[in-house]
Amino acid sequence: MSFEIKLPLFEGPFDLMLFFIERDELDIYDIPIAKITNDFLEYIHTLEKMEIEVASEFILFAATLMKIKSKMLLPRPEFNEEGEEIDPREELIRHLLEYKKYKSVIGQLAEMEEIRMSKWNRGNVVDELKKMSRVDDVDAEMQDLDLFKLLKIYQKVMFKFASRSDDTTHTVIQYPYTIEQQKTLVLDQLNNQPIIPFTDFIAMKPDKIFVIYTFLAILELLQLSLVTIKIGDGFNNFWVEKLESIPVETL
Incomplete structure (x- = not known):
């Protein structure tokens, strides 16, 4: 017994959004953000359950949808220069319409390409005559040989040998x-x-490897909660402070 699972493949997040809009017959100018966001997240969770890697652009788009959803829930509308309330979905709708326009054009171009590929190309007479008149033999190659070409070939051979x-x-x-x-x-x-x-540790031994190992040691002590660091004056120094007196043998 075997079973087969088929998932629709989408070229990008906008392609998936248009699928949801066409499937549910939604108005693209009045998108129900809550429903679309839930459908989008459900699709991503389905891919994760199937252990399919989710592209970063889908994750970013889901975060954008949740951001728009949160803006619509907040009772703090934004206004443009003309005093009109700005719809948080406005930018998303504009990108969707633009993507839909280019997607339709790409479909037409794909059909034209398929029709063109099914036809035979007419021959280039000049190119065919050149191929027919070309003589591929040793004598023809020796006719075009000169001292400069010989030196270039010798130089390449010596470079490879070296x-x-x-x-x-x-x-x-x-x-x-x-x-x-x-x-x-x-x-x-x-x-x-x-x-x-x-800077005192650096002054002890101004050696690059010594400074690197000392810095890594401070990071480990910081992780073990044995020391803490404080930012000093400027951005090129910090202070190391011991939190408690613990015998070194315990390390």
């Missing part, structure tokens, strides 16, 4: 730091001074 002969080497360097070591270092410094600017 690139093949150069062996690629990789050097693996083991850094003399670990996250655990830097965590111990940070806590030792905080035992002597409860709050330390990060």
